[in-house]
Amino acid sequence: MLYDSMYFVSSLGCLVGVYLYIKAQKHFLTMLLSIELFMINSLVLFIFQSGFMSSLLFSFFFIVMAVCEGVIGLSIGIKLIRLFSSELVYSLNLY
Numbered sequence: 001m002l003y004d005s006m007y008f009v010s011s012l013g014c015l016v017g018v019y020l021y022i023k024a025q026k027h028f029l030t031m032l033l034s035i036e037l038f039m040i041n042s043l044v045l046f047i048f049q050s051g052f053m054s055s056l057l058f059s060f061f062f063i064v065m066a067v068c069e070g071v072i073g074l075s076i077g078i079k080l081i082r083l084f085s086s087e088l089v090y091s092l093n094l095y
Helices: 002-023 028-050 056-084
Strands: none
Touching: 002 028, 028 056
16 A cells, blocks of 8 residues: 555656656756656656665666766756856757
């Protein structure tokens, strides 16, 4: 029963992360935070699917990669915001 509710909450968190990413495409930092929310919830789903201790090394590797991705993305985002004085994606002229 507990695993079912944790599985549901993690699945809901993944869906919320995707929804926030779709809705907040104008704001760069919100997009990065929603991607990070999706990554962390997918890690929790992976741990519940694979059993708690069977693939602990891979889980640690995954969380380290998610944290490094978040740090690099946020540092690039903050640098762009300081350079262009705005966090709106359409004002960055990146595409």
